[in-house]
Amino acid sequence: MATTQRVFVHDMKNMFGIILGYSTLLLDEMPADDPRRSDVDEIRKAGESALALLNNWNAAVSGEETK
């Protein structure tokens, strides 16, 4: 059970890494006045919230503090 959980968390974090990474890259490369900035920012914020959820869930299930 613990292993399945670890693998799941690891793979999820990889996915979040991609979502957050690309949105950060896009924000970096977009001109400051690009109207699509706020859209990308929404993706990034949602990604961060989802990542926080995942971390909380993981901590609750394994009953210990994880980073």
Place this chain on the structure above:
Amino acid sequence: MTDTRPVLLVVDDEPGILRLVDRFAQKIGFDVATAGSGQEALEKLQAGKAAVALVDLRMPDVDGLEVLKRIRAADADCHVILMTGHASIDTAIEAIKHGAMDYLSKPFDFDRLKELLTRVHDEIAQRRTLLMAESRMVKQLEFGGMVGRSGAMLELFDVIRRFAPHVRTALVTGETGTGKELVARALHKSGPRANKKFLTINCSAVVESLFESEVFGHTRGAFTGAVNAKPGLFEAADGGTLFLDEIGELPLSAQAKLLRVIETGEVQRVGGLDSRHVDVRVVAATNRDLRAESASGRFREDLFYRLSVVELSVMPLRERREDIPYLTAAFVRHFAGQFGKSILGPTPAAERMLLTAPWPGNVRELRNVIERICMLTDDRFFTEKETLACLAPPPTRPDPDPTPVPDKPTSHTHLLATAEREHITRVLKGAAGNKKAAAVLLGLSRRALYRKLDRLGLR
């Protein structure tokens, strides 16, 4: 070519991460190589080198820690950053212990990654500046083809400058490969005879019976085959300098004749009666202890004293290690130019290896090693691995620790003894312990083999 970008190797089994890091690192000035597994990473490292590797800890075949260990063992100059989606204190400690530069948790903080990569980038730029400065310094440190900034070498250059105008005979002593001929040439070039001839003869390379005719010349018909009269080196070098290399190998009979020429300036050709006057400066060189040789009667004492009026001794390389970086820079510049490559110099780990090698063959050996390295490498910096491959005989395996500064270089004789012991043990094993058979295989008599076994403590 002047601005090749350092390479970042990214290792992760998630292709999305590879593409992401690729784009990110390109932006801050890295070329990126990617590997989808630990195995692939190790293969890629075999093929080319990376300045830094970003490695996922959890991978199916070879895990990140293993990749870290192997990278550090193969190339101590490659920084390794581990990343993981599941950080734990234990693995973090383990990673740092094995020389990881840092440990990032996923999804990683791009600012942190950027900071790390910028650090690597700056380090390389600093190294480049340092090596270029050393290469420029070489010109100021050069004297007559020799390079040195150690006290011993600066003093030698100074002595050469002061003696060069006056000296008539000189003896240059020093181990093989220290550059005795360069000292002789510098004496010639810094003196009033600079634009006269400088002739060289290696006393050990000429057959005893031919030496006299080579050096003093011979008349027509002096011996069988002497079809024409021929002037010797003394006459040819008249007004200039004659360099007698390996004077310690000169047979006693020739020594007497040489002494006479030096003292009187009169040369008599072999088979001739009349003598000719010559004005030749004689510089002799040897790697033997002529004082001891003359005390024991193997070298004429009077010749020794005549030659050693001015004695210049050249320090072995291991006693002037501070010159190694500049000599390295000079040779790298020379061979990189010759091979048309843009090699700047060693990485820090490779430099440490050069600094601590035993150098029994002195500067000549260093020169040969750098030549081999320059043939091998195509990069701007050459690594520990390439240096190790070119140093002969190979020293003991380098410590994968990031600062492997051995306090004592492995001695040459010790290495030889080890090699001998291993070889004999192998042959004995092959001969099923039969010493007679082993002796035949080794080309030794049985008694010689027993003596060796005793000496190596194998009996």
